[in-house]
Amino acid sequence: MAIIGADARMHAMVSDPNLPLVRRLEAVGFRAWPASSVVFDGSWQVRLTGGHPGKRLNCVVPLDPSDSRDIALRIEKAGKRFEAHGRPLLVRQTPLSPRPLIDFLASDGWECFEEVVTMTADLGRMTFPDTLDHLPTQDVGRYVDADIAVHGSDPGLKAALAEILGNIKPASGLFVIEDAVKGALAAALCVQDNDLAGIMSLAVRPDHRRQGLGIEILSSALRWARMRGARTAWLQVVADNTEAMTLYTKMGFEEAYRYAYWRKASA
Known part of the structure; x- marks a missing residue:
């Protein structure tokens, strides 16, 4: 075995x-x-x-x-x-x-x-930290470029990622934090499906981690979903990603299953 x-x-x-x-x-x-x-x-x-x-x-x-x-x-x-x-x-x-x-x-x-680890959180009980609130962008190309940049993904996947986003049927929020000089610093995708809001992707550029950008962009995405009627948030994170697990636990997420x-x- x-x-x-x-x-x-x-x-x-x-x-x-x-x-x-x-x-x-x-x-x-x-x-x-x-x-x-x-x-x-x-x-x-x-x-x-x-x-x-x-x-x-x-x-x-x-x-x-x-x-x-x-x-x-x-x-x-x-x-x-x-x-x-x-x-x-x-x-x-x-x-x-x-x-x-x-x-x-x-x-x-x-x-x-x-x-x-699949984690869930009660959005009704969640208190968001006092961070800058970002609105979702309507520019799919801008989000795709940001997502690839912060993940360090192969730029050749740009068309495929844009196609996947275009095929998402529920409402989706595309969030980007950018610097005028440095470009994309963080990106997140939140998909709201009735009362559920899934964080399908969230990443911060490696050289800008531990500066609060993860909480900032996650809070913006969850605020957006709660305002649209979502009551429960969920996400998936690799079990050995201790930094992300700490962030999500701090935000009120708990393990549902693996x-x-x-x-x-x-x-």
Whole structure:
């Protein structure tokens, strides 16, 4: 069994006392960060995006703990689909994943990596710090340039990121903090889906961290969502990103559930 880069308890993470919340957050997450191609194999969602390599956009996501038939055959079928798209096959494990599937992956030479924490916060109880309030920009190109700059992403992904943003159906707020000389310092994407507001992306330029810009832009995004009627905020953060976890906890976020990815281990 290969469980690498994630706590061993992820192997047993196939049930959760609040599965209705997990199902709802998974559903709004799919709408807030849409893949260009989505097909279903039973209750397994197969997500592929040719123009963008993001893991959330290119993975198999099981959505029913009881759907564990023909695992080997379905994994093989998914693998061929991913290969045709030039993508490595990834399986995203959430509390909705069937235990027999996780057992199969662990025994078949797969490895578990990148544990991610999904967090929620009650916007009605949230008190925002006294920081500058920023309004969302309507200029998608400006936001895309800022997002790529602060993340240090490949500029070649600009068109793909713009396409993803254009495919988001719920209301989305694009937030940017800029300096007239230095350019983009921080960027955040908030997607409001009825009473839920998801922070889908938030980053501060490395040389401007620990200066309050993270709280400033997050507060602006959450204020915007609350004014539009959102009551609960949610986000996802890699478990070992202690700086971000500290920021979100300080803002009132609490852990709801965790997920991780599985990939075939290298020979």
